[in-house]
Amino acid sequence: MKILVVDDQELNRNLLQHMLKFEGFDVVLAENGRQAIDKCKQEQPDLVLLDVVMPEMDGYETAPLLKKLSTEVYLPIIFITALGDQDSLRRCLEVGGDDFLNKPFDRVILQAKIKAHSRIRALSMKTFEQNKELDFYRLKTEREHQIVEHIFNRALEGNYHIPHLLDYHLSPASMFNGDIMLVALGPTGNLYVMMGDFTGHGLSSAVGTLPVSRTFYTMTQKGLAVGDIAKEINDILLTLLPDDMFCAATIVELSSKGQSLSVWAGGTPDMYIVDDEIGIKTHINSQHMALGILEEDEFDISTENYSVNSNERLFIATDGVVESFDTDNQMFGYERLTALLNDKSQNSIEQIVNALTEFRGNAEQDDDISILSLRCGAVNSDVDNFDDIYSSLPHRMALDLTIEQIKHADPVVELIDMLTFLKGAEFHRSTLFLLLSEAYNNAVDHGLLRLDSKIKDHEDGFIEYYVQRAERLEQLQDGLIQVSIEYDPATTCIHFIVSDSGSGFNVNHIDVDIESDHEHGRGNVLLRELATSVSYNETGNQIKIVYKLNNNPLYHE
């Protein structure tokens, strides 16, 4: 322990130095206040013995400056004084002194005072260290929260941009939301919306939202029914969540024309279909238990279906709404909510949120609050907006399929998978498949195997045809099919060229009558209708199909 002794009289300095060294302390000396401040900076003493009356800078002036040098940790200042009057002593305390030591010095009192103050300093240092550590952890936690928040934002990033149908308000009680709202477009232009509420709120309940959102987006992309989506999420939560945690949820599907609504709801508050003129038209109660409770074989995927129209909205809220309390501990309740919904001048999401905020007053929000309203109108899936995202690069791929590959591989899906990596092609996947599949199968069936489509017209001919196909393919000795796929960015056209090593056929005899009841020839009609153009070479062993991605009438009906 280091002690700074400040006294203008050499005798006093020496005496104190002697006493302190004898006790085992390190001692630093200063002759006046100015020197004391320099020494304090250099030596970082643990305690200061400070004379009051000194030339240059006296003790009253020095004490506050010394205190300033050590703001974080307590630096005890003990005044050395011969002054006994109250005023002088009071002034010592006012300028920051912590104690007094009277001249002449008493060894025992000096020792006691130093001990007492060094104990306080030790405590102060410990607190300082702990604060530093706390600060460190606080910053670390903040940083971790930021990372987690980032992950959540990315994971939950969905298609919220359907302003003509969807209005919503999400208000978490803490930084992380245990409520979840997910929106996705399905492959048939249908719209899926999920509103979920995990047990509790805050980070612990928000973690569940990650697997839920992933599952939701995967399943909606496949266009599954809401009951099946619910089952899938239930299974995931059952595996991941602890027993006492679950998710009350509503999953709805609005058909692309906005005429039918399919609802699976488990453990959620009532929902309402609200007509613009007459108010609440239908109450929808949840029919199931919340997600993450029932075992796979107990789970019920049945849904409720409603016919709806564009004058109606579906209103969904988590229990944070009706279970909001005001300062008198009164609950907002269903009555207030349905009264608002029945009043057409009061029932926008914004008005309901305002009413709720006003009701709550100064009472704290103790649960996550989420409200959404879904207008039951035509979804207008954004397919049109993909017009400007076609690849601007020319692409070309070509492959020669040998007899072994023709026998054992099924190249069409693989090629379409590759082709749909092309920007803008994904939305034409099924059509592109059909085009290439028809061309390729014609090359195999008729070009190489010389199968006659008329077989299909006989009773049970269809099966017969494919039995013969398998037999002939097995016996085929040699053959080659060449597939070339080119994409021209200027026209957004994909060119398929499929040639076979067969002897071709008379291209004028291609059957294109769709109304005929013939089992064959249907493929050619489809080709002509779906492709931008179809042509054959003279010998009839090469077909060329052009398909324009942009302005395909399929998306502009």
Next chain:
Amino acid sequence: MSLTTSTSPDGQTFTIQIKGKFDFNLVQAFRSAYTEVNDNLAMVVVDLRETEYMDSSALGMLLNMQKTLNGKVNAIKISNCRPQIKKILQISRFDKKFDID
């Protein structure tokens, strides 16, 4: 690619669900799926919700099914088609022969 079948609890509706690719590789499986149905069934549903691809051989298979089941069931419905699949069915005038939703 896969084919699954199910019968509704009341025994009235028989559903064939096709996942992924609906083409001639399913000829046998598809035929044996509907030959099993009993005579007093109200409706057969071909659920194409998860069908990504189909070509003209699938159309042939559907027509074959219709010929076989004609008179045995009240209705054959093709349901949950994606837009591009629906387009293929429309071009082939299947809306005249099947109930497509």
